Amino acid sequence: MHLKSITLKGFKSFPERTELEFSPGVSVIVGPNGCGKSNITDAVLWALGEQSPLAVRGQSMQDVIFAGGRDRGARNAAEVEVVIDNSDGAAGSEFSEISVSRRLDRNGEGGYRLNGARCRLADVTEALSDASLGREMHSVIGQGKVEEIVLSKPRERRLLIEEAA
Amino acid sequence: MHLKSITLKGFKSFPERTELEFSPGVSVIVGPNGCGKSNITDAVLWALGEQSPLAVRGQSMQDVIFAGGRDRGARNAAEVEVVIDNSDGAAGSEFSEISVSRRLDRNGEGGYRLNGARCRLADVTEALSDASLGREMHSVIGQGKVEEIVLSKPRERRLLIEEAA
Amino acid sequence: IAAAFDETFEAAGESFSELIEHMFPGGSGRLRLVEEPRPARVLGGADAGGAAAAGADEPAAEADEEEDRDPAEVAGVEIEVTPAGKATRRLSLLSGGEKSLVALAFVFSVFLARPSPFYILDEVEAALDDANIDRFLQLVRRFSDRAQFVIVTHQKRTMDAADVLYGVSMKDGATKVVSRRLPREPRLAGAEPDRRA
Amino acid sequence: IAAAFDETFEAAGESFSELIEHMFPGGSGRLRLVEEPRPARVLGGADAGGAAAAGADEPAAEADEEEDRDPAEVAGVEIEVTPAGKATRRLSLLSGGEKSLVALAFVFSVFLARPSPFYILDEVEAALDDANIDRFLQLVRRFSDRAQFVIVTHQKRTMDAADVLYGVSMKDGATKVVSRRLPREPRLAGAEPDRRA
Numbered sequence: 001m002h003l004k005s006i007t008l009k010g011f012k013s014f015p016e017r018t019e020l021e022f023s024p025g026v027s028v029i030v031g032p033n034g035c036g037k038s039n040i041t042d043a044v045l046w047a048l049g050e051q052s053p054l055a056v057r058g059q060s061m062q063d064v065i066f067a068g069g070r071d072r073g074a075r076n077a078a079e080v081e082v083v084i085d086n087s088d089g090a091a092g093s094e095f096s097e098i099s100v101s102r103r104l105d106r107n108g109e110g111g112y113r114l115n116g117a118r119c120r121l122a123d124v125t126e127a128l129s130d131a132s133l134g135r136e137m138h139s140v141i142g143q144g145k146v147e148e149i150v151l152s153k154p155r156e157r158r159l160l161i162e163e164a165a
Numbered sequence: 166m167h168l169k170s171i172t173l174k175g176f177k178s179f180p181e182r183t184e185l186e187f188s189p190g191v192s193v194i195v196g197p198n199g200c201g202k203s204n205i206t207d208a209v210l211w212a213l214g215e216q217s218p219l220a221v222r223g224q225s226m227q228d229v230i231f232a233g234g235r236d237r238g239a240r241n242a243a244e245v246e247v248v249i250d251n252s253d254g255a256a257g258s259e260f261s262e263i264s265v266s267r268r269l270d271r272n273g274e275g276g277y278r279l280n281g282a283r284c285r286l287a288d289v290t291e292a293l294s295d296a297s298l299g300r301e302m303h304s305v306i307g308q309g310k311v312e313e314i315v316l317s318k319p320r321e322r323r324l325l326i327e328e329a330a
Numbered sequence: 331i332a333a334a335f336d337e338t339f340e341a342a343g344e345s346f347s348e349l350i351e352h353m354f355p356g357g358s359g360r361l362r363l364v365e366e367p368r369p370a371r372v373l374g375g376a377d378a379g380g381a382a383a384a385g386a387d388e389p390a391a392e393a394d395e396e397e398d399r400d401p402a403e404v405a406g407v408e409i410e411v412t413p414a415g416k417a418t419r420r421l422s423l424l425s426g427g428e429k430s431l432v433a434l435a436f437v438f439s440v441f442l443a444r445p446s447p448f449y450i451l452d453e454v455e456a457a458l459d460d461a462n463i464d465r466f467l468q469l470v471r472r473f474s475d476r477a478q479f480v481i482v483t484h485q486k487r488t489m490d491a492a493d494v495l496y497g498v499s500m501k502d503g504a505t506k507v508v509s510r511r512l513p514r515e516p517r518l519a520g521a522e523p524d525r526r527a
Numbered sequence: 528i529a530a531a532f533d534e535t536f537e538a539a540g541e542s543f544s545e546l547i548e549h550m551f552p553g554g555s556g557r558l559r560l561v562e563e564p565r566p567a568r569v570l571g572g573a574d575a576g577g578a579a580a581a582g583a584d585e586p587a588a589e590a591d592e593e594e595d596r597d598p599a600e601v602a603g604v605e606i607e608v609t610p611a612g613k614a615t616r617r618l619s620l621l622s623g624g625e626k627s628l629v630a631l632a633f634v635f636s637v638f639l640a641r642p643s644p645f646y647i648l649d650e651v652e653a654a655l656d657d658a659n660i661d662r663f664l665q666l667v668r669r670f671s672d673r674a675q676f677v678i679v680t681h682q683k684r685t686m687d688a689a690d691v692l693y694g695v696s697m698k699d700g701a702t703k704v705v706s707r708r709l710p711r712e713p714r715l716a717g718a719e720p721d722r723r724a
């Protein structure tokens with residue numbers, strides 16, 4: 001099972017629909033400061049259910065909607081779809097692909113979809129935990145966050161292990 | 166006016182007396198992870214009056230005393246002396262050198278000296294502010310701390326400017 | 331649930347000690363279950379601390395005997411690491427690079443106990459010197475047959491470890507991504523994935 | 528004291544805008560005095576907030592008119608930066624490297640208003656790409672005639688900017704330092720210190 005694609009539209013520095021395809025193995029993302037690399041990391045966290053705007057560097061969740069740039073007006077909604085390839089059947093699911101998507105507009109309206117069907121956050125969380133992707137997202141380490149594990153309290157590290165277990 | 170020397174004895178990874186001399190201009194300190202570079206930064210902060218053990222990565226202030234290593238027992242006290250060259254007379258002082266030193270032993274006893282004479286922390290702080298080295302040490306940026314200015318509250322940045330002013 | 335935790339914790343603990351020997355040659359480390367230090371204990375009073383209330387009547391000095399407790403009742407996981415030739419056990423005193431190595435060893439030890447299908451690592455090796463970046467990348471290559479790694483970096487060595495490289499650029503506030511599969515001998519440089527399960 | 532603050536703030540503000548143009552070519556930025564957002568105001572009640580109590584009777588909407596207030600009564604310094612081609616003004620959304628550049632511009636702007644005799648900078652350029660490390664080093668060289676810089680780094684480019692290099696190593700838990708003055712044409716590579724006061 002592996003991440004197959006991330007599609008961003010109106011999310012942070014991705015005003016137009018952009019699809020990124022991934023294969024098994026090691027993928028490395030490079031580019032100058034501020035070009036949008038960590039915005040991709042944020043998109044995955046966000047699509048998979050991140051509840052805190054601070055975790056994606058915003059102050060309110062609408063901060064993730066493309067705010068405009070030279071020659072481009074702001075967008076009214078952000079949408080991210082993450083597709084997980086399940087052709088090895090490792091997730092507890094009969095689908096060969098699991099698609100999770102999330103949308104948010106400037107009025108704060110939006111929601112989640114699982115394989116295209118509208119659902120609640122709890123459904124997404126459950127599908128992910130069947131696929132061993134915990135809610136605490138211990139498999140995504142954001143920029144500047146790696147040392148947190150060493151600075152965190154024993155109780156927090158226990159949670160990381162419990163969630164994986 | 167510039168930093169002339171830092172002398173460490175029993176401080177962190179410096180069990181034996183070690184004197185580092187500096188000249189005006191640009192000095193660059195390099196070496197592998199964990200070899201002691203940031204311990205030098207901590208030594209300057211500490212000698213100039215840092216009150217919080219957390220700011221020098223300790224949990225109690227005695228954590229800065231050399232704890233031992235293979236073939237070397239722990240030391241019972243830490244001492245750091247910072248000498249500032251004032252031959253241009255820029256500090257409000259007639260001394261051509263200003264020496265600040267601090268000592269701490271395992272019983273928590275110790276204290277400060279200014280040009281060799283025992284004094285209180287307030288005397289050190291005053292001598293430093295005459296030399297434009299503020300108490301908040303805005304001229305020392307520790308590892309991992311540079312982004313704090315951007316994340317800090319407006320009131321905290323104001324303090325940085327006030328202290329320089 | 332408690333059984334799953336115990337099993338995972340034990341497996342992670344074994345892997346952690348081995349990974350610390352990899353990250354800190356000549357050094358050692360382990361994971362330890364501990365009871366959380368509590369605020370001032372009220373004798374005979376009810377302890378408000380939930381799971382941490384187990385054993386509320388025991389004096390603080392018994393905290394060292396936590397291995398005898400039922401792990402489901404203990405409050406947390408303590409990390410202990412001693413780099414080669416050093417005596418300090420205080421984690422907070424470790425250098426920036428050393429803390430990153432410890433954190434990565436922890437993440438990989440949980441991975442070995444219970445793999446996630448993919449890991450997204452954003453500049454996790456920023457504090458490492460070249461020799462330690464190599465140690466980190468040896469682990470990535472060793473485990474890349476079991477999990478997919480997506481790594482954001484500014485380090486040339488990390489770029490050299492890629493199967494696929496994604497070049498990101500920005501123009502007028504909009505990001506553009508171009509990807510390129512790199513011709514590589516599978517795992518020619520660095521560890522073979524079948525070594526050391 | 529208030530006069531010293533105003534004067535320093537004004538000088539720092541001017542330098543900050545120029546330094547942001549250096550760090551973000553095509554971008555812009557400024558420092559702004561702001562009144563701190565207060566917790567729920569109690570109508571008619573005494574404001575417990577000290578200096579921030581000035582103007583406690585004014586409605587929150589007037590916070591935008593802070594330039595008219597007496598600066599000694601205002602609560603803080605806000606930073607605004609817009610990199611080239613971008614519309615976002617939210618500092619928190621900036622990238623790791625962009626935040627470092629903003630912070631360094633701030634530190635140097637205060638330096639230009641009121642220099643300290645020396646600066647100790649520990650891995651402050653760890654998040655910067657090569658082009659931005661060069662921009663940072665140009666400032667260090669430009670200002671090194673007015674203040675002494677002691678910089679800890681893992682970056683080769685920063686090492687190349689040294690007048691004196693200190694090599695640090697560790698053996699059996701004890702640190703050893705060896706220093707070497709580097710033969711350099713004074714300021715051959717990079718900015719001349721007398722440019723751009």
Ligand SMILES: Nc1ncnc2c1ncn2[C@@H]1O[C@H](COP(=O)(O)OP(=O)(O)OP(=O)(O)O)[C@@H](O)[C@H]1O
Pocket residue numbers: 011012013031032033034035036037038039040063064065066067068143503610613614615620621622623624625654
């Ligand atoms: N809602 C938004 N609308 C438009 N632009 C945005 C939005 N949110 C963030 N950005 C822009 O994205 C940029 C940051 O991108 P990102 O953090 O991905 O950079 P990066 O490639 O990781 O850089 P670094 O190497 O410095 O970490 C910022 O300049 C920010 O202004």
Ligand SMILES: Nc1ncnc2c1ncn2[C@@H]1O[C@H](COP(=O)(O)OP(=O)(O)OP(=O)(O)O)[C@@H](O)[C@H]1O
Pocket residue numbers: 176177178196197198199200201202203204205228229230231232233308413416417418423424425426427428457700
């Ligand atoms: N009181 C002490 N006694 C003995 N050793 C200590 C003491 N305090 C800290 N150390 C050791 O100093 C080391 C950290 O040194 P330091 O932070 O200076 O490294 P560094 O050169 O800055 O590395 P990096 O490049 O990773 O930032 C740690 O390994 C720690 O164990």
Ligand SMILES: [Mg+2]
Pocket residue numbers: 037038039143622623624
């Ligand atoms: Mg980034």
Ligand SMILES: [Mg+2]
Pocket residue numbers: 202203204308425426427
């Ligand atoms: Mg360091």
